[in-house]
Amino acid sequence: MExxxxxxxxxxxxALRIMAxxxxxxxxxxxxxxxxxxxxxxxSSTSISYVPEVPVLYETLTGDEYCDTxxxxxxxSDTDYYKRKERIADALSISxxxxxxxxxxxxxxxxxxxxxxxxASDPQILILDESLNGLDPASIIVVKEVIxxxxxxxxxxxxxxxxxxxxxxxxxRVQILNKGKRVLEGNMDDLQGDGESGFxxxxxxxxTGNGDLIDRxxxxxxxxxxxxxx
Amino acid sequence: MKSSKRFNEExxxxxxxxxxxxxxxxRSGVIYGALFLxxxxxxxxxxxxxxxxxxxxxxxxxxxxxxxxxSFGSFSWIQGLKNQGILESSKLLxxxxxxxxxxxxxxxxxxxxxLFLDIPPVVLYFxxxxxxxxxxxxxxxxxxxxxxxxxxxxxLSVLAGLSRKxxxxxxxxxxxxxxxxxxxxxxxxxxxxxxxxxxxIFDFALKYPLDFIFPVLNMKFIAFQPHxxxxxLVASFSWTLFYLLISLYASYFISNKILxxxxxGHGTVNKKKKKSGSVKYRGIILSLISKDLKIAxxxxxxxxxxxxxxxxSLPALLEVFVNRRFGSFPPIYTYVSIFVLTSVSVSFYAIxxxxxxxxxxxxxxxxxxxxxxxxxSKTLSSLIIFLFFAIPVAIIMIGANMNDLPYLILISIDAxxxxxxxxxxxxxxxxxxxxxxxxxxNIYSFGGTxxxxxxxxxxxxxxxxxxxGSYIIGAFLAISPIDFPSVFLGxxxxxxxxxxxxxxxxxxxxxx
Numbered sequence: 001m002e003x004x005x006x007x008x009x010x011x012x013x014x015a016l017r018i019m020a021x022x023x024x025x026x027x028x029x030x031x032x033x034x035x036x037x038x039x040x041x042x043x044s045s046t047s048i049s050y051v052p053e054v055p056v057l058y059e060t061l062t063g064d065e066y067c068d069t070x071x072x073x074x075x076x077s078d079t080d081y082y083k084r085k086e087r088i089a090d091a092l093s094i095s096x097x098x099x100x101x102x103x104x105x106x107x108x109x110x111x112x113x114x115x116x117x118x119x120a121s122d123p124q125i126l127i128l129d130e131s132l133n134g135l136d137p138a139s140i141i142v143v144k145e146v147i148x149x150x151x152x153x154x155x156x157x158x159x160x161x162x163x164x165x166x167x168x169x170x171x172x173r174v175q176i177l178n179k180g181k182r183v184l185e186g187n188m189d190d191l192q193g194d195g196e197s198g199f200x201x202x203x204x205x206x207x208t209g210n211g212d213l214i215d216r217x218x219x220x221x222x223x224x225x226x227x228x229x230x
Numbered sequence: 231m232k233s234s235k236r237f238n239e240e241x242x243x244x245x246x247x248x249x250x251x252x253x254x255x256x257r258s259g260v261i262y263g264a265l266f267l268x269x270x271x272x273x274x275x276x277x278x279x280x281x282x283x284x285x286x287x288x289x290x291x292x293x294x295x296x297x298x299x300x301s302f303g304s305f306s307w308i309q310g311l312k313n314q315g316i317l318e319s320s321k322l323l324x325x326x327x328x329x330x331x332x333x334x335x336x337x338x339x340x341x342x343x344x345l346f347l348d349i350p351p352v353v354l355y356f357x358x359x360x361x362x363x364x365x366x367x368x369x370x371x372x373x374x375x376x377x378x379x380x381x382x383x384x385x386l387s388v389l390a391g392l393s394r395k396x397x398x399x400x401x402x403x404x405x406x407x408x409x410x411x412x413x414x415x416x417x418x419x420x421x422x423x424x425x426x427x428x429x430x431i432f433d434f435a436l437k438y439p440l441d442f443i444f445p446v447l448n449m450k451f452i453a454f455q456p457h458x459x460x461x462x463l464v465a466s467f468s469w470t471l472f473y474l475l476i477s478l479y480a481s482y483f484i485s486n487k488i489l490x491x492x493x494x495g496h497g498t499v500n501k502k503k504k505k506s507g508s509v510k511y512r513g514i515i516l517s518l519i520s521k522d523l524k525i526a527x528x529x530x531x532x533x534x535x536x537x538x539x540x541x542x543s544l545p546a547l548l549e550v551f552v553n554r555r556f557g558s559f560p561p562i563y564t565y566v567s568i569f570v571l572t573s574v575s576v577s578f579y580a581i582x583x584x585x586x587x588x589x590x591x592x593x594x595x596x597x598x599x600x601x602x603x604x605x606x607s608k609t610l611s612s613l614i615i616f617l618f619f620a621i622p623v624a625i626i627m628i629g630a631n632m633n634d635l636p637y638l639i640l641i642s643i644d645a646x647x648x649x650x651x652x653x654x655x656x657x658x659x660x661x662x663x664x665x666x667x668x669x670x671x672n673i674y675s676f677g678g679t680x681x682x683x684x685x686x687x688x689x690x691x692x693x694x695x696x697x698x699g700s701y702i703i704g705a706f707l708a709i710s711p712i713d714f715p716s717v718f719l720g721x722x723x724x725x726x727x728x729x730x731x732x733x734x735x736x737x738x739x740x741x742x
Contacts, residue, residue, distance in 0.1 A: 022595040023667040045598035052596070056589045056669075060528035061521065072517035073597050101528075104310075 001151045003167040004160040005200075006177035007208050012160045013053070015177065016129045019158065020050035046074060049118035051131040055110040059103030063094065066102060067117040074121050085120040091142045092116060108134050115143060119150075126150065126157045132166065144170055168200045178208050255339055263343035267350070274350040285358060289351035289368070293375050296347050300379025301386070303340055308387040312492045332488055333380055333481040341376045348372035363463055370470045377477035384484055388491050518599065518607035519614070525586055526615060535582045539575040540619045561637040561715040565644065565722075568624055569697060572645045573652070575620070576689035579612035580656040581682070584671055592669035601661050602737050609653040616649055640719040644696075647726035652693040654733035659688055696725035 006012050017023040019030065021044030029036050037043045057066050071081050089095045092112045097105055102113065111134045118126060126147070132140050147157050147170060161167050167174060174191065176184040184207050191203060205213050244250045270292055278285055352368045355361075526532045587594065594604060624642050663676045676685060700721035704711060711718035 017667075020596070021598055022669075041598065041600075050596050052592065056592050058521065058525055058590050058593065060525050065521075065524065069517050069521045070593075070597060073514045073599065 001147060001157045001159065001171050001173070003171035003174040004158060004177065005162075005164065005167060005174055005204055006160075007210075009179075010177040010208075011180040012177055013129055016050070016127050016158065016160055020044060020048050020127050022050060047124040048127060049121055049123035049125075050127045051114050051118045051129060053130040053133060055107070055114040057102045057110055057113060060101055062101055063089075063098040063105070063113045063116075066113060067098075067120055070117045071121055081120060081122075084122060085116065088116050088119050088146065091146070092139055108136060108139070111135055112139060119146060124155060126155065128157065128159045128161075130160055130162065132161060132163060140166065164200045164204055174200070176204060176207050183207050259339065259343045263346040266344055267346040270347045270350045274354060278354055285351065285355050289355060292347055292351050293371060296344050296372065297375045297379045297382070299347075300341055300344055300376050301383040303344075304336055304380040304383030305387050306383075307336055307340060308384055308488055308492065312387075330482055330485070332485045333377070333384075333478075336380060337376065341380060344376060345369075345372050363467075367466060367470050370474055374470070374474045374477050377474070377481050381477060381480050381484065384481075384488050388484070388487050514599065514603050515607050515610065518603065519611045522583065522586075522607065522611035523614065526583075526611070529586070532582065532586050536579060536615050537619065539571060539578050540623065560712045561634075561641065562711045562718065564624075564637070565641050565697075565715075565719065568620070568641055568645045569648065569693070571620060571623060572616075572649050573690045573693045575616050576612075576649055576652040576656055576693055577686045579616060580608070580653055580660060580689065581673070581676075581685060583608040583612045584657070584660060584675075585673055587671050589670050591671045595667075595669055605654060605657045605661055605737055608657050609650065612653055613646065613649055617646065620645060637715065637719070640716070640723065644719060644722045644726060647723070647730050648693045648696060651695075651726060651729040651733045652689050654730075654737060655692045656685055656689045658736065660685060692729075695729060696722045699725045 004012050004016065014023065018025045021041050030040055031037075032043075061069070067085055071085075086095065089098055092115070094109055094112050094116070097109060098113075102110060105113070111131065115128075115131055118128075128147075132143060135143065144166065147159070151157055151172070159167070159171065168188070171188055173187050174185070175182055184203070191199070241247070241250060274285075274289070274292065348369060348371075352365060352372075355368065356365050526536060599607075621642065624638065624645070660676045663681060664671065668675065673682070676682065700718055701711065703721055704714075704718055709717050
């Protein structure tokens with residue numbers, strides 16, 4: 001499980017979309033296990049699932065229809081698709097709404113359907129582009145557990161997020177991007193050092209040039225509220 | 231309004247103020263009322279300016295439309311309450327409410343504004359006949375039509391709830407019904423304007439007991455005639471009030487059933503038998519076509535846009551149908567009419583099939599659909615929708631023109647092939663205008679206004695290639711399309727097949 005972190009505009013989404021085969025790259029190569037994939041478009045279409053930050057689904061289709069259409073266009077010979085879809089839908093508490101038009105559902109439920117369609121297709125590589133935004137805490141826990149299970153069974157998950165505490169728990173490796181460039185990468189164990197909790201937040205702020213952000217924020221708070229009291 | 235970002239933000243800013251919500255509902259109601267008024271003025275004045283005596287027939291059409299729009303509106307309203315769980319928080323309050331809460335709530339917020347439809351015909355009738363009593367009678371009939379519409383729509387909703395608990399509604403079927411009713415109204419108006427002699431078919435004058443069963447059909451004899459004596463006036467008022475009371479009482483009666491339906495349906499687990507096992511892989515193209523057809527038929531805006539080309543050909547179609555000659559027309563005339571419909575349809579369908587993706591176009595990227603598969607699936611789904619509209623049109627035209635069955639087959643195949651080749655070329659051009667990393671499509675994605683003009687030109691020219699080619703070959707061989715229609719249509723078929731084959735070769739080369 002690899003976490004891609006970075007401030008807004010650092011190039012996370014572009015990098016993830018290139019990896020997913022959605023956006024063509026201007027230069028460079030994509031390598032898996034140190035080897036360049038011959039037909040990356042074909043590989044990405046059958047082996048990679050991408051979940052965007054905002055769920056833009058077909059509003060007039062039902063959740064079931066959306067997921068099934070995705071499964072059908074993937075073309076891989078999957079024998080347990082429906083079983084897997086039902087189990088994940090139950091875990092995300094959306095079984096009861098899968099037969100309703102997506103347009104009538106809330107943002108969070110749409111995001112769950114988007115994640116469900118990606119997970120149910122059992123991809124070799126799952127890319128989540130800040131996809132946990134908008135989910136309720138229970139669903140975040142469910143997705144987290146499913147992801148852990150996926151990675152333990154040989155699947156690879158790439159995950160971009162602003163939720164550093166979640167990244168700290170679930171990721172084995174992280175990369176931090178800033179202004180379109182990778183500024184740090186490493187295993188979580190190596191980065192963690194003395195095992196202090198919240199280390200990722202400090203590391204992130206330092207590496208992105210915001211080491212004094214907390215002090216600055218405190219000063220703004222003091223100016224706005226304490227100055228009024230005195 | 232609930233899903234509007236602007237509305238939600240404004241509502242949040244105002245602390246979820248109920249007065250703001252109410253004002254917004256009223257504002258949208260007034261806008262709808264104004265639109266209904268304009269719609270009714272255009273139709274009614276259009277009819278009366280041609281044929282003043284057709285006022286009662288055109289009013290009848292308006293009232294019928296009012297009934298239809300309220301049937302659809304109440305059905306959608308109840309489904310909206312049900313699907314979005316809007317009444318869940320006030321569930322406990324409802325046993326204490328009387329049966330008028332729901333129909334009255336619907337009437338005040340939606341149904342009332344359709345009364346604006348009645349104003350132009352009622353005022354015009356008064357202008358021509360100077361009968362005050364008919365003014366009142368007709369407005370009461372307007373109210374009756376609204377509540378009868380509610381009754382019909384809500385009954386349909388209850389029935390849909392009984393037959394498909396927990397499932398989604400057959401919105402494709404409903405949209406087709408809505409479109410059918412709208413088209414029927416336009417046909418009625420076309421008839422009243424251009425063929426007043428056909429208006430006689432609306433003189434129902436139903437006798438007992440049918441006047442009880444189909445009260446709306448008898449409306450013309452009650453509300454649209456001068457009352458010669460006091461007795462007939464009393465009878466008309468009695469009947470009118472009787473129908474209004476019946477519709478109100480029935481709305482009251484059905485209210486509890488509707489509430490049961492709303493609360494039963496929300497939040498229940500989908501009881502549809504769960505599938506198990508592997509996915510049936512029908513292939514990318516078939517899956518995309520199935521998705522496109524669902525999107526096209528479940529959204530009224532989409533289905534009505536697909537219907538526009540047929541709408542254009544409606545006057546020509548009516549002329550063939552109404553002024554049918556007793557004798558055979560040269561089949562080439564039928565072919566030309568169908569060809570015009572095909573050419574207009576290609577550009578409309580090509581644009582709509584892509585534009586209806588909108589922001590959801592990102593799914594095509596996420597699913598890694600190749601441009602070839604995209605072009606092919608859009609072409610074939612458009613062709614299916616086109617055939618759905620064009621085949622009945624072709625059958626009616628060929629039947630009305632007394633052409634033989636072989637011509638029906640030849641002309642239909644020629645039209646389908648022309649549509650296929652022309653669509654491939656048009657959508658190919660459109661896709662080439664969309665950047666590879668675009669995740670959103672709208673009408674301006676194909677090169678702006680100039681792009682749209684080019685799309686229309688490409689579809690018209692590519693569709694015309696085979697008939698023009700056949701005409702030129704025919705001219706060389708001294709074969710007139712009028713005298714030898716089967717030879718001409720056969721040549722068109724061969725050329726269309728060659729062009730379609732070229733289209734598919736072009737597509738296989740664009741496999742990225």
